[in-house]
Amino acid sequence: MATGRTHRPATRSRGIPEATVARLPLYLRALTALSERSVPTVSSEELAAAAGVNSAKLRKDFSYLGSYGTRGVGYDVEYLVYQISRELGLTQDWPVVIVGIGNLGAALANYGGFASRGFRVAALIDADPAMAGKPVAGIPVQHSDDLEKIIQDNGVSIGVIATPAGAAQAVCERLVAAGVTSILNFAPTVLSVPEGVDVRKVDLSIELQILAFHEQRKAGEGAASDGGVPAAAARSESADQGPDGDMPAVMPA
Amino acid sequence: MATGRTHRPATRSRGIPEATVARLPLYLRALTALSERSVPTVSSEELAAAAGVNSAKLRKDFSYLGSYGTRGVGYDVEYLVYQISRELGLTQDWPVVIVGIGNLGAALANYGGFASRGFRVAALIDADPAMAGKPVAGIPVQHSDDLEKIIQDNGVSIGVIATPAGAAQAVCERLVAAGVTSILNFAPTVLSVPEGVDVRKVDLSIELQILAFHEQRKAGEGAASDGGVPAAAARSESADQGPDGDMPAVMPA
DNA sequence: CTATGTGAATTGCTTCACAGCC
DNA sequence: GGCTGTGAAGCAATTCACATAG
Incomplete structure (x- = not known):
C-alpha cells in the first residue's frame, strides 16, 4: 500500500507472506553468486531463472520488500544482496547451538x-560423556548437563536438534526454558512448543516418501512405454514448474 | 469403512493436492507410533494432535484418499497405515543411491x-578413489565412474545428491541420463532437470535463514515486554498453527 | 449422540497483464 | 523500448459448519 513516495518502502517489515520469506534465501543465494562474478545488475527474468522461479513471482516477492529495482534496467546486485540480508536478519550474527552430535x-x-x-x-552439545571435549569441526563438544548455561552465556536464540527422536522433545523443552525461541528439528518427531516459539522441521524420510508418491504415479500412469528407460514424456501435472509441496512447521502447543 | 457403493473410492489416485501428499508421511508416522502401542482406533482429533495439524485438515486430507473411517468411531489404525502406505507407494521397495559420501x-x-x-x-557413490571399497554403514562405497552401471543394475529411480554444490548439476545429469526420475538434493544449488523428473530440495542454511527472519521480528516487535521470556503474545500471524512455508522443487528445464 | 465426510466460505498464493518510469 | 511494480483475476489450500452414517 502506500506506494510510498516516502523514502522508506512503507511496506517494510509488515506482513511479508510466508511463501515469500521462504524464497528470499533462494534469491539471496543467486544474488551472492552474481556478486562473486562481479555482475553489477540483473533483470527479474535472469534472477528468476537463477533462483528457479518465474519472474512474475520474483517481482511480486520483491514488491513486498519495497521498490529496489530500476524500471527499464533491473536490480542492482549489491544493493539487493544487502536489502534481502537485512530483511532476513542476516546482517547480525546468530549464535546457534547444535544438540546431538551423531x-x-x-x-x-x-x-x-x-x-x-x-x-x-x-x-x-551431546549427552554422551565420552564425546565431551572431543573436537568436531574444530569445536569441542560439551556435555548436555551444561545446556542451560551454554545457551545463556552465548545468548543463543536458535537451536538445532539432531538427536534421536526419543530425546528430541526433552531437549526441546530445555532449550526453550533456557531462552531459545527458534528451533530447527532434524529428529523425526512432532515437537510441542509454547506459543511464540518457531519450529521448522527437516525430515529426510518424509522427503523421500513424497518422491516415492510421485514416482509411483509415473510408473502406474505414464510409463507403459517399455520398461527400461523412464521415457519422461506425458504428465504436465506434476512435472513443470514448482508446486510448492512441503511441510513447514511452527507447531501449536 | 468402505461405505462406498462403488468399491473403489473413486477419488483414488487422481488429483490428490500436493499439500495433502506432503502431510501423508506425517500421518503415517503418527499412525505407526500408535500401531506400535497397539492402539486399535483413533479419532481425527487425536491423530491430528499427534501429527501436529488440525482435525479439519486431516479429515479433508483423508477424504481425498477415500472413506476409510467409521462415523461415530474413528479410524482403524492398522487399516489406515496400510492405505496411506499404499497411496505413498511404500508397499513396494525403492532402491536408492546416495551420491557424495562426505x-x-x-x-x-x-x-x-x-x-x-x-x-x-x-x-x-563417491568421486574420491580413496573412498572406493571403504564401507559406510556397512555398504561399500563405489566409485562414480560406475554410476550409470550401478543405477541400471539396481533399477534405481530415486537418487540422493549430497555432493558439494559445484558437483551437483553434473551428478544430476548423469543420474537422469541413467534413468533416475526423482532426486532429493542436499547440495545448495538449483538443479535443472528435464520435464518429468522431480526434484526435492533440502537446504539447511535456507531453513536457518527463515528462522532468523522470524527471530528478528520477535526481537524487533513483540519483545519490549521485559526481555527474558519470549512472552508469546501478539502476532497470531506467524505464531499459531502451521503456515506451510517452503520451497519445493521440480525445476523446469 | 458421536465423529466422519464434504459442500461452501474464506484465506492466501500465483499468474496475468499493463500502467508507470527509466 | 524495456523492465519494474502492482491491481485484478485465477487457483489452491484451509477452515467452517453441518448433513450423514453408525
Missing part, C-alpha cells in the same frame, strides 16, 4: 553454509 | 529412517 550433528557442524550467512556455531 | 552422505547412509519405510540404500 553422524548428522557432525555433518551439520561441518557444513560451511552456516558460517557463510550470519550463523555461527556457538556450541556443540 | 559427512552428510555418511549421515544419510546411517539414517535408520530410510530402511524402515520401503527405502533401501542400494549403493553409495
Whole structure:
C-alpha cells in the first residue's frame, strides 16, 4: 500500500507472506553468486531463472520488500544482496547451538553454509560423556548437563536438534526454558512448543516418501512405454514448474 | 469403512493436492507410533494432535484418499497405515543411491529412517578413489565412474545428491541420463532437470535463514515486554498453527 | 449422540497483464 | 523500448459448519 513516495518502502517489515520469506534465501543465494562474478545488475527474468522461479513471482516477492529495482534496467546486485540480508536478519550474527552430535550433528557442524550467512556455531552439545571435549569441526563438544548455561552465556536464540527422536522433545523443552525461541528439528518427531516459539522441521524420510508418491504415479500412469528407460514424456501435472509441496512447521502447543 | 457403493473410492489416485501428499508421511508416522502401542482406533482429533495439524485438515486430507473411517468411531489404525502406505507407494521397495559420501552422505547412509519405510540404500557413490571399497554403514562405497552401471543394475529411480554444490548439476545429469526420475538434493544449488523428473530440495542454511527472519521480528516487535521470556503474545500471524512455508522443487528445464 | 465426510466460505498464493518510469 | 511494480483475476489450500452414517 502506500506506494510510498516516502523514502522508506512503507511496506517494510509488515506482513511479508510466508511463501515469500521462504524464497528470499533462494534469491539471496543467486544474488551472492552474481556478486562473486562481479555482475553489477540483473533483470527479474535472469534472477528468476537463477533462483528457479518465474519472474512474475520474483517481482511480486520483491514488491513486498519495497521498490529496489530500476524500471527499464533491473536490480542492482549489491544493493539487493544487502536489502534481502537485512530483511532476513542476516546482517547480525546468530549464535546457534547444535544438540546431538551423531553422524548428522557432525555433518551439520561441518557444513560451511552456516558460517557463510550470519550463523555461527556457538556450541556443540551431546549427552554422551565420552564425546565431551572431543573436537568436531574444530569445536569441542560439551556435555548436555551444561545446556542451560551454554545457551545463556552465548545468548543463543536458535537451536538445532539432531538427536534421536526419543530425546528430541526433552531437549526441546530445555532449550526453550533456557531462552531459545527458534528451533530447527532434524529428529523425526512432532515437537510441542509454547506459543511464540518457531519450529521448522527437516525430515529426510518424509522427503523421500513424497518422491516415492510421485514416482509411483509415473510408473502406474505414464510409463507403459517399455520398461527400461523412464521415457519422461506425458504428465504436465506434476512435472513443470514448482508446486510448492512441503511441510513447514511452527507447531501449536 | 468402505461405505462406498462403488468399491473403489473413486477419488483414488487422481488429483490428490500436493499439500495433502506432503502431510501423508506425517500421518503415517503418527499412525505407526500408535500401531506400535497397539492402539486399535483413533479419532481425527487425536491423530491430528499427534501429527501436529488440525482435525479439519486431516479429515479433508483423508477424504481425498477415500472413506476409510467409521462415523461415530474413528479410524482403524492398522487399516489406515496400510492405505496411506499404499497411496505413498511404500508397499513396494525403492532402491536408492546416495551420491557424495562426505559427512552428510555418511549421515544419510546411517539414517535408520530410510530402511524402515520401503527405502533401501542400494549403493553409495563417491568421486574420491580413496573412498572406493571403504564401507559406510556397512555398504561399500563405489566409485562414480560406475554410476550409470550401478543405477541400471539396481533399477534405481530415486537418487540422493549430497555432493558439494559445484558437483551437483553434473551428478544430476548423469543420474537422469541413467534413468533416475526423482532426486532429493542436499547440495545448495538449483538443479535443472528435464520435464518429468522431480526434484526435492533440502537446504539447511535456507531453513536457518527463515528462522532468523522470524527471530528478528520477535526481537524487533513483540519483545519490549521485559526481555527474558519470549512472552508469546501478539502476532497470531506467524505464531499459531502451521503456515506451510517452503520451497519445493521440480525445476523446469 | 458421536465423529466422519464434504459442500461452501474464506484465506492466501500465483499468474496475468499493463500502467508507470527509466 | 524495456523492465519494474502492482491491481485484478485465477487457483489452491484451509477452515467452517453441518448433513450423514453408525
